[in-house]
Amino acid sequence: MRRPLLLLLFLGSIVSLLASGRLTVRLIVDGAISFAFVPACCLAGLAVVWRLGPRATIPFGRVADAFFAGLTPWLVWMVAAGGVFGLVPPRAFSPWFFPVLVCGALPLVWSLRTDWLFFQGILGRSPRQALRDLVVHRAIAWTGGVAYFLGIAIWYDVLPGLAMTLGLR
Amino acid sequence: MTVGRISMVLLVVACLAGWIADRPAVRAPIELGGYRVLAADFHIHSSTWSDGALTPWGLVLEAERQGLDAIAVTAHNEVADAKVSRWFSRLIGGPTVLVGQEILAPYHHVIAVGIDRVVDSRLSVADEADEVHRQGGVAIAAHPLRSFWPSFDEAALSRLDGAEICHPLIHRSADDQRTFEAFAAQGSFAAIGSSDFHGLSRLGVCRTFVFARENSADAIVDALRAHRTVVYGLDGQAYGDPALIALAATRPELRESATIDAPPSAADWISRIAGLAGLIGLVAVWRLRVMA
Numbered sequence: 001m002r003r004p005l006l007l008l009l010f011l012g013s014i015v016s017l018l019a020s021g022r023l024t025v026r027l028i029v030d031g032a033i034s035f036a037f038v039p040a041c042c043l044a045g046l047a048v049v050w051r052l053g054p055r056a057t058i059p060f061g062r063v064a065d066a067f068f069a070g071l072t073p074w075l076v077w078m079v080a081a082g083g084v085f086g087l088v089p090p091r092a093f094s095p096w097f098f099p100v101l102v103c104g105a106l107p108l109v110w111s112l113r114t115d116w117l118f119f120q121g122i123l124g125r126s127p128r129q130a131l132r133d134l135v136v137h138r139a140i141a142w143t144g145g146v147a148y149f150l151g152i153a154i155w156y157d158v159l160p161g162l163a164m165t166l167g168l169r
Numbered sequence: 170m171t172v173g174r175i176s177m178v179l180l181v182v183a184c185l186a187g188w189i190a191d192r193p194a195v196r197a198p199i200e201l202g203g204y205r206v207l208a209a210d211f212h213i214h215s216s217t218w219s220d221g222a223l224t225p226w227g228l229v230l231e232a233e234r235q236g237l238d239a240i241a242v243t244a245h246n247e248v249a250d251a252k253v254s255r256w257f258s259r260l261i262g263g264p265t266v267l268v269g270q271e272i273l274a275p276y277h278h279v280i281a282v283g284i285d286r287v288v289d290s291r292l293s294v295a296d297e298a299d300e301v302h303r304q305g306g307v308a309i310a311a312h313p314l315r316s317f318w319p320s321f322d323e324a325a326l327s328r329l330d331g332a333e334i335c336h337p338l339i340h341r342s343a344d345d346q347r348t349f350e351a352f353a354a355q356g357s358f359a360a361i362g363s364s365d366f367h368g369l370s371r372l373g374v375c376r377t378f379v380f381a382r383e384n385s386a387d388a389i390v391d392a393l394r395a396h397r398t399v400v401y402g403l404d405g406q407a408y409g410d411p412a413l414i415a416l417a418a419t420r421p422e423l424r425e426s427a428t429i430d431a432p433p434s435a436a437d438w439i440s441r442i443a444g445l446a447g448l449i450g451l452v453a454v455w456r457l458r459v460m461a
Contacts, residue, residue, distance in 0.1 A: 006451065013180070013448055015222045016187070018369050019231060022437050023183040023444035024191045030227035034216030034368075075452045082448065086441050089430035090371040094341030097369070151218040153245050153273060 003068035004039040011035040014078050017086035037148045042068070045141030049133045053125055066122055070114040073107035176450030183444035190436035193233045199423070201416045204380035204397065207389065208426065209239040210373045211269065211282050212311060212333065212363030215254065219244035219271075222368020225253040229263045235373040236426060239389055241269035241282045246290050267386050271311060272297050277320035278311035280333075280363070283390040294325035302328075307393045309361050312336045313352040314345070326356040330394055335362030335375040335402045335427075346403045353408070359393050360408035362400035362427065375400075376427050380413050401427040 015031025016023050046067050050060060058066075081100050088096060112134065119130035146154070199206040214221035215228055223231060225242060232240045242251035248268050255266040272279040274290045279297055281288050283306030288297055298308035307330035310321060321329075332353045339346040353360065362375040380397040381388040392398070399409040399417045405428045407414045417423050433441070 003455070006455070009180075010448065010451065013444060015368060017441065017444060019222060019371070020187075020191070020234070021371075021433060022187040022190050022440040023180065024187040024440075025184050026191070026230060027223070027227070028184070030223050030230075033224055034222055034227070069455065072452065072455055075448075075455060079445065079448050079452060083445050085369060086445065090374050091340045091428075091430055093370050094337065097341075148218075150220050151245060153220055155275075159275075 003065050003071075004043065007039050007068060007071065008032040008036060010075060010078065011038060014082045017082040021086055021090075037145055039068070041141040041145040041148070044144060045137040045139075048140055049119070049137050050123070052133065052136065053123060053129060058122070063122060067115070067118060070111060070118050073110040073114065077104055077107045171454075172450050173454040176447045176454065179443045179447030179450065183440045183442075183447055186436045186439035186443065190434050190440060191234060194236060196236060198384075199420060201420065202380070202413070204382065204392075205384055205388075206417070206420070206423065207238040207265075207379045207381055207384055208236055208373065208423075209241075209377045209379050209389065210237055210364050210366070210375075211241040211267070211309065211361060211377060212243050212271065212280050212336075213240055213366040213372060214271070215242055215244060215250040216368075217244070217250045217253075218247055219250065220367055225250040226257040228366075228372070229254050229258045229261070229266065231372050232264045235371060237264050237373045237376065238384055239265040239267065239379070239386075240372075241267040241280070243269035243271040243280055243282070245271050245273045246287060248284065248287055265384055265386055265389065267389065269306075274320070277317050279329075280309040280311045280361075282307050282309065282393065283386060293322075294320055295322070295328050298325065298328035298330075305390065307331060307359075307390055309333060309393075310352065310358070311363075312338055312365065313349060314338075315348055318352065321352075321355075329356065329358060331359035331361045331396075331398070332356070333361045333363050333375075334408045335360075335400045336365055337370055337374055339375075339403050343403055346406075349402075350408075357396070359396040359398045360400040361398065362402070378409075378417060378423055378427070380410075380416075399423070404428075 012028035012032035013023055016027035020027055084096050084100055116130050116134050119125045119133040215225045216222055242254040244250050248270050251268040258266045267282050268284055270281045270288055272281055272288050272290050277294055281301040284301055284304040288300050301308040309331035310329055312333055334349045334353050362377045364372055364374045366372045378399045379389055379392045381392040399413050401407055401424050405424050
């Protein structure tokens with residue numbers, strides 16, 4: 001389970017760069033606490049998927065470590081975001097925000113393929129079962145993560161904003 | 170040395186340089202016209218149920234570093250994390266923390282500052298403002314973009330105490346600055362500058378200078394009610410009470426701290442470069458292990 005902990009270090013470091021333009025232990029720890037829900041939700045989803053099929057002989061800790069290795073695309077994106085927002089002066093952030101956000105679609109799609117292959121290769125699922133695992137994992141990990149992070153803003157801010165953007169209001 | 174170890178060493182170097190650059194600046198209190206001038210940010214979010222990136226106590230420490238004398242922690246329809254921030258700040262002798270809430274309704278956002286309990290977001294803006302006043306606080310229109318205007322009817326406009334006129338959105342588009350100016354022209358409001366800090370950008374990147382009798386929550390709320398504020402928007406344009414704007418002009422550092430990004434120090438640059446290099450190294454190790 002080294003990689004989930006390394007992911008926390010990573011998340012904390014990016015928060016530190018984004019919030020202050022420098023790396024400090026104070027902000028790394030704070031960011032790691034704030035975003036601890038990310039590995040937690042990921043592990044929760046994986047635990048459910050792990051129990052869905054015939055129990056693999058590999059212990060869950062090692063499975064989890066291997067699963068987190070598939071987060072490389074997200075790490076690349078986070079470092080890029082940390083680079084942009086760590087180096088650009090705060091009052092010049094705005095033009096960069098949407099391009100960086102849109103680039104997040106790349107790891108989103110890339111990680112689907114990585115995880116689908118992971119469920120086949122490590123958990124020994126068929127391509128169809130791996131697809132089911134992928135859906136179950138995303139449903140648990142992403143729903144949980146988004147619900148925790150955005151909270152009530154989903155209903156009062158994100159969805160109305162989306163409706164307005166789509167011309168539904 | 171392996172790539173992993175080099176990466177870790179770089180991260181340690183980055184943290185050491187960051188620690189040197191991170192010390193809070195010592196600032197002498199500013200007094201003008203018999204008032205204490207306080208740098209405040211009245212719209213910030215924590216990471217507990219409010220899509221921020223820093224914990225309630227982390228916000229307090231960061232506010233100190235960004236030279237803020239007062240903050241209002243304004244979670245979405247919640248006040249618990251603001252109370253945690255206030256408790257922590259009192260414990261360490263940090264900035265004055267006011268309990269706040271971003272009253273989040275589908276088509277209007279209102280900042281409540283100086284309250285004690287959650288304000289029901291299903292009310293109209295006018296009723297929300299009345300409830301905020303009953304609790305001894307002030308109600309501020311948050312980033313009043315045109316799409317929110319229909320919710321701010323005459324009754325609402327007559328009850329609001331303040332309106333955000335400087336918000337990070339103005340750095341994206343000068344049109345937003347004009348929209349906020351147009352909104353403020355519809356009533357008599359305290360000019361407010363807020364960062365709407367969620368973790369990106371900096372706390373206090375837009376800030377309000379409050380002319381208060383003293384640095385306390387009650388004195389700050391009194392000053393907001395009396396519209397004793399000065400805010401600097403795009404190109405250093407000042408908003409607020411004309412007499413106070415004239416007073417503030419005698420201290421150019423106020424405008425500078427609100428409109429100019431402080432140049433990064435050498436320690437900042439070392440921290441950034443070493444930190445990014447360390448993180449890239451970690452990704453490489455991560456990737457190599459995948460390939461293995």
